[in-house]
Amino acid sequence: MTLTTSPYDDDHLHEECAIYGIFGTSDAAAHTALGLHALQHRGQEAAGIVATDGTTFNVHRGLGHVGENFGEDNQEVMDQLVGHSAIGHTRYSTTGETALRNVQPLFADLEFGGFALCHNGNLTNALQVREGLVRQGSIFQSTMDTEVIIHLIARSRRASVVDRLVEAMNQVEGGYSLICMSKDTLIGLRDPFGVRPLVLGKIGDAYILCSETCGLDIIGADFVRDINPGELVVIDAKGVRSFFPFRPRPSRFCIFEYIYFARPDSMVEGHSVYAARKGIGAELANESGVDADVVVPVPDSGVPAAIGYAEASGLPFELGIIRNHYVGRTFIQPTDKVRHLGVKLKHNANRGQLEGKRVILVDDSIVRGTTSTKIVEMVRQAGATEVHMRIASPPTTHSCFYGVDTPERSKLLAAQMSVEEMAEKIGVDSLAFISIDGLYRAMGEAARNNDVPQFCDACFTGDYPISLTDYTGGRTRQLSLLAEAS
Known part of the structure; x- marks a missing residue:
């Protein structure tokens, strides 16, 4: 197939x-x-x-x-x-x-x-x-x-x-x-x-x-x-x-450009994307620090935030997960057994940096939660004694309608579960997301201004700045962006 x-x-x-x-x-x-x-x-x-x-x-x-x-x-x-x-x-x-x-x-x-x-x-x-x-x-x-x-x-x-x-x-x-x-x-x-x-x-x-x-x-x-x-x-x-x-x-401006979309070496709207992600990681550490031995990014997108988290927390940063960059998005998988090998096609645990340690995993977001579950399981199998996950964005609770491929809201994990329920589902000892105000502080703003927010953050808040004319009754009627009409 x-x-x-x-x-x-x-x-x-x-x-x-x-x-x-x-x-x-x-x-x-x-x-x-x-x-x-x-x-x-x-x-x-x-x-x-x-x-x-x-x-x-x-x-x-x-x-x-x-x-x-x-x-x-x-x-x-x-x-x-x-x-x-x-x-x-x-x-x-x-x-x-x-x-x-x-x-x-x-x-x-x-x-x-x-x-x-x-x-x-x-x-x-x-x-x-x-x-x-x-x-x-x-x-x-x-x-x-x-x-x-x-x-x-x-x-x-x-x-x-x-x-x-x-x-x-x-x-x-x-x-x-x-x-x-x-x-x-x-x-x-x-x-x-x-x-x-x-x-x-x-x-x-x-x-x-x-x-x-x-x-x-x-x-x-x-x-x-x-x-x-x-x-x-x-x-x-x-x-x-x-x-x-x-x-x-x-x-x-779309705040997710700073969190994930833009390349780290780009300057976007006067901000270094790399510096912004480090700042978000530092703010995340200040908000939700936990006793641990090592900070590990989920590569590649979690790396800058993990560096910022490690620097702010005083914990060592280690590449506890190695990504295989040669796995394409299209491939052949002959059997369900191969399918269930899961995330190891793309990521593998660096056991020497995980075994016997309390690990903080830093990633940019959780959407459906499928990969997070597999990553956590892999880290535990490598011998981590505790696994704490920290997310460099607020919970993604709403779909985007401004040019980002987002699942329906019913498939967004954070729209269906509390943080505690999410933590249990993905199998971590603790889970925390940066707050919306913390995200704004990391971007140099005092806090989110509820009257006139400085960014488009609708995927976190549901505050859509542009009318959704083609969205009715909780069902999108928008044209596909690269899909045949059904």
Whole structure:
């Protein structure tokens, strides 16, 4: 049996996509492929690039990793992606059959010429808008929310590409960052709340838009600044121009970017992700310290927080669990017996650092709890006398609707159980999560402001800053992000 999602999966929330665009270099597609490679952590199941020389648009999209589509074994593909401007996308799929027609960037020939678009996030009224467009005669080629934007732009009677895009985006809701490309223009846009990230960089005379600064570092580009919430930037032969076409809203950047999504070496919204995670670990130790002998991270995402926890608690930090980085997300497992070998395909206990010790395990989150249970069992089998788990985020009690692959609320362990019940289920001597105020303190805020929270923390609080038009009766009606419609 071939599985598309590993039962040994790390049981984390998954970011849906990365976006990348560059304007003003003859090697635009090659730069974009490298940038997507640096952003591979944001999506591992599909990748695409569209490039233009100002006359022709060249497209390649495929399932699989960036390297499988744009690596050294695919030089003929790269040779075809000629142009001075390019945009690219990499994505992690939701449930269902992955389909090439749903891989971004999307491209269409519109009244004003070729137009390509890639999108990180989710439109929360996409189904409602789509149904209206279909009634008016629109024909959709994918099941993605992103395609709604293309149709709205196509129907606009505004004169310029930018004005058409603004008119389209005024008809949708959600958390998003977009990169768009016409024959002579690159456009970047963040939603008014700034939920999803987008940064501006420069290398030589070329400008870059991408999800994280690590996408700049890989090609030696300079970070210029973050694109602001609600900001639209136009990059063309005249340089960079900035507009704010939407009603201002308070910033509600996704706090899970700091906890898990972003790469540790990125700078996000002025914060070092690595430093933020260490700070969260330190705050977690201050809130929920326990007598123990050693602090052990659940690799890889728990490492920075565990370092911060160890430093704040004065306990030694040890790699008591070793991760096998060569286990893919798709593999063959012939029998149920092999399936039940469980997490050891990805993780193995480092017995010498665990045997006879009271262990504090630090991880970034608990979603369903399946992996946590297997990790704890493995650590106990390696001889730990006590196992205490500390989580560098508050309990995940609500689903995300702004571009993160989250299970239904009924499948979120923290939505169904108390902390004590969770501790019993996963088999630890104690379990503690950082508090929501502790998380805010770690990010440099005094506490969460209940009137105007500084971040989007809806997965912990249920406080959704953007209306959920397509969510009714406790059941999502949103379009899939990379799935065939059921």
